[in-house]
Amino acid sequence: MTGSEPLILLVEDEPQMRRFLRVALEGGGYRYLEAPTGQEGLNLAVQYRPDVILLDLGLPDMDGLDLMIRLREWSRIPVIVISARGQESDKVGALDVGADDYLTKPFGTSELLARVRVALRHADPQSAADPIFVLGRWRVDLAKRLVLVDDQEVHLTPLEYKLFTTLIRHAGKVVTQHQLLKEVWGGVAGAQPLYLRVYMAQLRHKLEEEPSRPRHLQTEPGVGYRLKLDD
Amino acid sequence: MGSTVDALIRGSGTIDVYVISGEPGREPGMPLLRRGITSPARNYLLAALTVGIASLLANLIFHRTDLADVVMVYLLGILLVATRFGRGPSFLASLLSVAAVDFLFVPPYFTFAVTDFRHVGTFAVMMLLGVVIGNLTERIRAQARLARGREQRTHALYRLGQELARNAESTALVVSAIQNVTNQFQSQGVVLQPDEHGRLQAPAHPLAFPLNEQELGVAQWVFDHAEPAGLGTPTLPGARATYLPLKGSSGAIGVMGVLPQGTPRWAEPDQRQLLEAFANQTALALERALLAEQGSRDRRRADEERLRNALLSSVSHDLRTPLGVITGAVSTALETPDLSEAARRDLLISAQEEAQRLHRLVSNLLDITRLEAGSLELHTEWIPVEEVVGAALNRRELGAEAARIHAEIPEDLPLVAMDAVLMEQVLLNLVDNAIKYSPKGTPVVIKAWAAGKSLTLSVTDQGPGIAPGEEERIFEKLARGEAAASRPGAGLGLAICKGIVTAHGGRIQAVNHPQGGAQFLVTLPLGTAPPMPEEG
Numbered sequence: 001m002t003g004s005e006p007l008i009l010l011v012e013d014e015p016q017m018r019r020f021l022r023v024a025l026e027g028g029g030y031r032y033l034e035a036p037t038g039q040e041g042l043n044l045a046v047q048y049r050p051d052v053i054l055l056d057l058g059l060p061d062m063d064g065l066d067l068m069i070r071l072r073e074w075s076r077i078p079v080i081v082i083s084a085r086g087q088e089s090d091k092v093g094a095l096d097v098g099a100d101d102y103l104t105k106p107f108g109t110s111e112l113l114a115r116v117r118v119a120l121r122h123a124d125p126q127s128a129a130d131p132i133f134v135l136g137r138w139r140v141d142l143a144k145r146l147v148l149v150d151d152q153e154v155h156l157t158p159l160e161y162k163l164f165t166t167l168i169r170h171a172g173k174v175v176t177q178h179q180l181l182k183e184v185w186g187g188v189a190g191a192q193p194l195y196l197r198v199y200m201a202q203l204r205h206k207l208e209e210e211p212s213r214p215r216h217l218q219t220e221p222g223v224g225y226r227l228k229l230d231d
Numbered sequence: 232m233g234s235t236v237d238a239l240i241r242g243s244g245t246i247d248v249y250v251i252s253g254e255p256g257r258e259p260g261m262p263l264l265r266r267g268i269t270s271p272a273r274n275y276l277l278a279a280l281t282v283g284i285a286s287l288l289a290n291l292i293f294h295r296t297d298l299a300d301v302v303m304v305y306l307l308g309i310l311l312v313a314t315r316f317g318r319g320p321s322f323l324a325s326l327l328s329v330a331a332v333d334f335l336f337v338p339p340y341f342t343f344a345v346t347d348f349r350h351v352g353t354f355a356v357m358m359l360l361g362v363v364i365g366n367l368t369e370r371i372r373a374q375a376r377l378a379r380g381r382e383q384r385t386h387a388l389y390r391l392g393q394e395l396a397r398n399a400e401s402t403a404l405v406v407s408a409i410q411n412v413t414n415q416f417q418s419q420g421v422v423l424q425p426d427e428h429g430r431l432q433a434p435a436h437p438l439a440f441p442l443n444e445q446e447l448g449v450a451q452w453v454f455d456h457a458e459p460a461g462l463g464t465p466t467l468p469g470a471r472a473t474y475l476p477l478k479g480s481s482g483a484i485g486v487m488g489v490l491p492q493g494t495p496r497w498a499e500p501d502q503r504q505l506l507e508a509f510a511n512q513t514a515l516a517l518e519r520a521l522l523a524e525q526g527s528r529d530r531r532r533a534d535e536e537r538l539r540n541a542l543l544s545s546v547s548h549d550l551r552t553p554l555g556v557i558t559g560a561v562s563t564a565l566e567t568p569d570l571s572e573a574a575r576r577d578l579l580i581s582a583q584e585e586a587q588r589l590h591r592l593v594s595n596l597l598d599i600t601r602l603e604a605g606s607l608e609l610h611t612e613w614i615p616v617e618e619v620v621g622a623a624l625n626r627r628e629l630g631a632e633a634a635r636i637h638a639e640i641p642e643d644l645p646l647v648a649m650d651a652v653l654m655e656q657v658l659l660n661l662v663d664n665a666i667k668y669s670p671k672g673t674p675v676v677i678k679a680w681a682a683g684k685s686l687t688l689s690v691t692d693q694g695p696g697i698a699p700g701e702e703e704r705i706f707e708k709l710a711r712g713e714a715a716a717s718r719p720g721a722g723l724g725l726a727i728c729k730g731i732v733t734a735h736g737g738r739i740q741a742v743n744h745p746q747g748g749a750q751f752l753v754t755l756p757l758g759t760a761p762p763m764p765e766e767g
Contacts, residue, residue: 088652106590111627157766194613194646198763201615205642212617212624212638212677219622222610222652 006120007031009050011041011067012082013060021054024109030116038062042070050077052119055099057083057090065093072098078119088222095176095223102174102223118172118229133168135216136230138207140168147207154206159184163199164207167217167227176224200225271319278312278320282327286335293336298350301336302357309361310368318369325361329354384505387415391509395516404520408513409439412489416497416506421488422477422513423450431486440472440490450474450486457483459507463495473497475507477514484518538708545722549592553585560585587628591663595723598656599708602730609653609734613646613760616679616688622651623658632666638677646760647686653731657739660724661690661751669694669748684757685737691750696743705741728753 008030012018018034025032033048035041038059045053053071057064064081071079078100083091091102100122101115131143139148142165147154156164166183167175177193184199185191200219204211218228285308289301305328313321333343337350345351391411398404405422412420419440423431431451433442442450449467453460453474461470472490476483487510489497497506560582564575601607617640624633658677665675669692678689697705708726725741728751732739737755744750 106586159766192761194761195763197612197614197618197646201617204617204621210638211642212620212640214621214625218625219618219651221619221622221655 005029005031006051006116007033007048008052008054008116009041009044009048010034010054011038011059012054012056013037013058014056017056021112024112025116028109028113028116038064038067042067045071045075045077049075051123052116053077053079054103054116055079055081055094057081057087057094064090065097068094068097068099076123078123080115080119092176092178092223095174096178100173114172114229122170122173133171135171135227137209138216140164142168149207156203156206160199160203160206163196164203167225171227172229174220174224174226178224180224196225271317274316274320275323278316278324279327281308281312282324282331284308285328286331289332289336298332298336298353302332302353305332305357306360306364310364313361313365313368314372317372318365321361321365321368325358325365328361329357332357380501384501384508387411387505388508388512391415391512392516395512398516399520399523401517401520401524404513404516408487408509408516412487412506412509415509416489416495416502417492418495419472419490419492421472421490422485422517423447423454423488424485425454429454440488442488446470446472446488450488453486454483461488462491463498463503473506475510477510477517479514479518484514484521487513542708546592546596550589553589553592556585557582557589591628592723595660595727598727599723599730602727602734607653607730607734609650611648611650611735613648614651614654615646616640616644616686619649619651619654619658620677620679620688622655623662626655626659628659629662629666635666635672636662636675636677640677640679644679644681644686645757647755648758648760649735649755650731654735657728657731657753658688658690660728661753664724664751665690665692665694665749668692681757685754686757688753688755689750691744691748693748696747696749697741702741706739 008025010018010021010025010032012021012034013036015036018036022032022034033044033050035044038061041053041055044050055064055067059067064083068079068081071077079094079098081091081094081099081102082105083094083102084105091104095102100119103112103115131141133140133142137150139151140146141148145161147156147161147164163180163184166180177196180196181191181193185195200217201211204214204217208214208217216228218226220226282305285305289304292304293301309321309324309328312324330343333345333350333354334341337345337347339346391408394407394411395404398407405424409420409422412418421439421442423433423442426432431447431454433439433447449461449470449472452467453476457476457478458466459473459475460466461472461474462468463473472488473495475487475489477485477487489495489506491497497503560578564570564578564582570578617638620638620640624636624638629636662675662677669675673693675693676689676691678691680687706725706729708723725739729739732753732755735755737753740752740754742750742752
């Protein structure tokens with residue numbers, strides 16, 4: 001180890017989960033740090049300034065949401081929360097107070113590493129500077145406000161374009177309904193999740209090959225949307 | 232006043248004290264009395280009039296016959312008065328008749344003087360006859376009245392009995408009892424039933440009158456002592472209503488309260504008896520209904536218990552199988568010294584597959600538990616069907632098999648109010664089912680269409696289809712089609728689908744597709760989505 005690999009902090013109370021994640025993360029080429037409690041996790045975060053934090057929402061000593069809020073008081077370190085299925089509201093809560101993404105147990109190594117890569121990329125200030133976004137058949141020129149599918153220009157309405165570029169800005173990460181409504185519709189009074197769904201459907205019909213089986217513009221039911229990148 | 236009551240309550244120790252305040256300024260019985268006066272006055276007047284008419288008739292025949300016939304005419308009048316107007320008027324008529332005969336037909340005419348002593352005997356006999364006729368007819372009338380009253384009461388009881396017998400369910404029965412009491416006694420009725428601690432609960436029946444603390448206290452006393460109390464009884468007569476215990480075979484099972492409008496009709500003994508008979512009949516019917524309900528609850532509980540046991544045994548089998556595979560595969564991979572890389576990989580893949588199966592089973596168990604506990608909360612939003620289909624098809628649980636699924640969703644479908652997470656689960660379960668029970672590589676097709684006020688989603692496979700007669704049963708928990716007997720799974724998936732779809736106010740059906748294979752149809756009600764603003 002050269003010491004230049006990204007440092008991942010895992011806050012998780014289950015020893016077996018820690019064991020599996022250590023092997024997976026070290027195998028993926030990351031340095032690794034672990035804490036079995038929320039308090040210890042906060043201490044380690046202050047002390048070592050990790051590049052990404054993996055946070056289990058079901059900690060014994062403190063509420064995952066509280067920990068998120070306390071962490072966000074002083075730090076922008078990307079946080080990926082880990083939770084079980086059926087706790088959609090917990091996930092949304094954590095995302096809305098500043099978590100970057102989530103993983104639902106059980107998950108595989110490839111999924112874990114993909115999420116960590118996305119989180120690291122978003123933390124890198126240089127990555128946001130590129131005005132050209134390319135994904136599969138899509139090519140988006142953010143400076144010229146041009147959207148091409150298979151080199152053919154596609155016309156998007158201003159709101160569709162705004163929604164699309166918001167997702168591009170968060171590419172690979174989940175974006176909650178609440179976040180999208182705030183960023184795209186801004187101050188419009190009475191903007192509803194309904195608008196979001198209708199505009200997402202329009203985007204899919206204009207950009208996706210098979211709108212009922214979207215490759216990139218994916219829905220995370222009960223949470224929000226994700227512009228999925230190719231692994 | 233207050234301090235006396237306080238002292239009394241303080242000093243009463245374990246004795247319950249119910250404070251009932253009296254209502255000054257009301258005199259029950261007055262209206263009844265006034266009505267009693269007006270009607271007889273008219274009768275006496277008519278009695279006098281009848282004697283007058285008799286006099287006219289007698290005058291017409293007097294010159295052709297003798298006094299005996301004249302007396303007959305008057306006796307006829309007395310008889311008429313006695314039968315129509317009762318004893319009092321008939322006495323008056325007798326008196327007036329004697330006077331009229333004396334005055335008009337006995338010499339010297341137009342005086343009350345009597346010269347012939349025989350006439351005094353005639354008058355005495357006439358008077359006696361009048362009194363006897365009056366008494367006799369009065370007795371007959373009283374008997375007729377009694378019989379009519381008895382008949383009315385019998386009829387009322389019979390009607391109550393019939394209506395109570397028609398209602399097997401205790402709440403409906405109580406309502407019908409209250410309605411009968413209300414109609415029969417021109418009053419508001421209420422039936423109070425105790426909770427598990429023996430405290431009476433004020434009912435929520437629309438006809439019921441509201442009970443304040445005091446009235447509830449009286450009712451509670453009636454329930455505890457199984458004796459009537461309240462208005463018109465010796466116990467706690469200051470209450471607004473009369474309360475009767477509903478006596479079952481082992482003590483009171485409830486209390487019937489009757490709040491009169493004006494004077495209680497049950498002030499008379501026969502009406503009071505009728506009210507008590509009403510209470511008794513209601514009690515009998517209510518006890519019968521409560522026992523029957525208890526019985527069916529017990530039966531249902533036994534059924535649930537049996538189902539739970541079956542579920543447990545099925546689940547424990549389904550849990551052990553993948554766990555066995557995982558343990559075996561992993562320990563073989565760990566402990567076999569010269570294992571080829573390919574063999575090791577094979578073992579790990581099977582462990583992974585079984586782990587996924589385990590995950591699905593546990594998820595289903597959690598879902599069915601939540602559904603049955605009734606803790607499932609719907610977070611409905613207006614959602615395009617396409618989005619839910621897309622989310623289900625992107626689920627990694629489907630793995631490589633996802634390639635077999637074809638979705639044909641028209642673009643112009645209306646939005647549906649549904650819970651995105653739960654409906655995705657329904658679709659996933661249906662698709663998963665279709666993949667499991669159809670030959671490898673055959674397509675599974677998802678379609679959607681709107682018709683009238685509903686939207687239908689279909690999942691169709693090209694498997695063996697559903698055995699005849701199983702179309703309903705496969706949605707029951709643990710029930711699995713014949714084809715499923717040899718395959719893993721606890722038979723929960725479709726039961727979950729049905730639970731979720733039903734919670735949405737929709738319907739799920741299984742049919743055999745005309746071209747072969749099974750088809751599952753989910754029909755959801757369509758509402759009116761809020762309008763979308765035009766993008767300007």
